[in-house]
Amino acid sequence: MSKSSEAFDRLLGIMDDLREKCPWDKKQTMQSLRNLTLEEVYELADAILDENLDDIKEELGDVMLHLVFYAKIASEQNAFDISDAIHAVCEKLIVRHPHIYGDVMVKDEAEVKKNWEQLKLQEGKKSVLSGVPKSLPALIKGYRMQEKTAQVGFEWDTTDQVLEKVKEEFLELEEARESGDQAHMEEEYGDLLFALINYGRFLNVDPETALEKTNRKFKRRFEYIEANAPKSLETMTLDEMDDLWNQSKLTEKK
Secondary structure (H helix, E strand, O other): HHHHHHHHHHHHHHHHHHHHHOHHHHOOOOHHHHHHHHHHHHHHHEEEEEEEHHHHHHHHHHHHHHHHHHHHHHHHOOOOOHHHHHHHHHHHHHOHHHHHHHOOOOOOOOHHHHHHHHHHHOOOOOOOOOOOOOOHHHHHHHHHEEEEEEHOOOOOOOOOHHHHHHHHHHHHHHHHHHHHHHHHHHHHHHHHHHHHHHHHHHHHOOOHHHHHHHHHHHHHHHHHHHHHHOHHHHHOHHHHHHHHHHHHHHHOOO
16 A cells, blocks of 8 residues: 555544544534635645645645545435545546547647636536636636636737726726716726736736735735834824835835
């Protein structure tokens, strides 16, 4: 038995013990685990952004535990077990990689992704967008929808065209602001964000990652203001706080 197989079997055995003997684990359902799973995935995402390999290892284990947990519950319901789930994804990977397991020729990554979407439609998917989860965060969902529709040719030709679309949407938002119509402003603001997501995609910038890095930068710099403020923030002027903000930027550069 390989090292990986031994470790996986150990996890399955522990899951069996917990499900049989632990009051908390015995009580869990797929529905009760859902939010906890989301939390674990976000913790893994944080570890990846931090580039902390020790944390990534730990969070991968936590996510894997949840996957095994769902399969254990399903097996108790005589629906499927973990081996069924693994074999299913293996079969899917083989079918969707005909350039590896068949005689299809591809020249680059773009052709692989295009073939992937076409194969999904052949499997019975009604839309290229059907695989985008409804509960994805809106920023990621917008990116994934654009990425998928691009595979069937629904795509701008150049980055400049996308930039022009961004400018157009910004002007439309300004027109909506001047009208005072709140619903119209919300709609145009959404259109602008969607165009900016597409612009980032053309620049090979992942919008979710870029925004999260900016969030972290903002947090770091604002906490510098809090730590170095000579008096309470409520009594400081914006200019005084801005001076500390600029100091934090200089500190980061050093």
